[in-house]
Amino acid sequence: MFIVQLRFSEHRDKAKEYMDAHNAWLRQGFDDGVFLLAGSLDSGMGGGILAHGASRQALEQRVQTDPFVVEGVVTAEVVELAPAKADPRLEFLLAG
Known part of the structure; x- marks a missing residue:
């Protein structure tokens, strides 16, 4: 599992x-089953x-x-993140 931080630059x-193109990119990540959560x-x-569910190289x-x-x-x-414990609702994240 990975956490992606997108920090604003000087631009x-x-x-x-x-924003519209970024939101379309996010939607594709969710549609592909790679993104689980996104926010500010x-x-x-x-x-x-x-x-989750992608190699580091593929995600990068x-x-x-x-x-x-x-x-x-x-940037x-x-x-x-190597999850070791999870709420029962998120136990699927512990599987390989």
Whole structure:
């Protein structure tokens, strides 16, 4: 499982221009079953995504196609998380 942090860069002002394309990119990630959760970071710092079911390499390649990343609106960091415990509703995340 991975946490993707998308932190606004100095080009944050371009976000509105690419928001529709970024949202389409997010929808594709959900449709493909890779993204489990997406939302804003506290204090308007950017956004975060919880991803599962893809290799790190595949996820990093996907992230590089985000229009916000391509246009320099955000910088992306992918952090791997090895879940060891989960609420019963999320136990599927513990499987390989």
